Amino acid sequence: MTFANAGTLGVVPGKRDELVAHLTKRSDTLKQIGCLAYEVGVSDDDPDTVFVMELWESAEAHQSSLTLPEVQAAIAAARPLLSGAFGGFRFNVVGSPLRD
């Protein structure tokens, strides 16, 4: 079942674009391990937050991605940029009006 993660990452003031650069760094591995979509964004209304919207083949694919050396290295590199504020939600996709 497709798994969705929508998250907000609070960033140290002034470090937003640096975090965006980390999160958008091209990774063919992600696709190989079941990542279907990984959109990264920002909002003028909230300059110290980075937003992510992810779709995965399954919750397990998402969970196991976090143990990959490549992903762990990316998390370690991003950590100094994070304020510690996190938000968002996760769900199991059950359908879409764009497809049968």
Add this chain to the structure above:
Amino acid sequence: MTFANAGTLGVVPGKRDELVAHLTKRSDTLKQIGCLAYEVGVSDDDPDTVFVMELWESAEAHQSSLTLPEVQAAIAAARPLLSGAFGGFRFNVVGSPLRD
């Protein structure tokens, strides 16, 4: 610029699946007016919430969709199912690690 909306819709207890049925009803109009993705889901952790994750060609495309008769009728039909609790966030997509 691609626009993203991630939302939580609180539902009247017992009405979750009915709201999901409304939100996943096939709509070719949505695609025609610039909806790129519209994923609807649920979570066992929160049985009185429906989750949505949307991507649109632009914030304007999303905004103008709300004025369409088809969308307004869908909103009117869904309203009795909603508890009034809403959450989520919106952002402008700036990139993805899955593409250059």
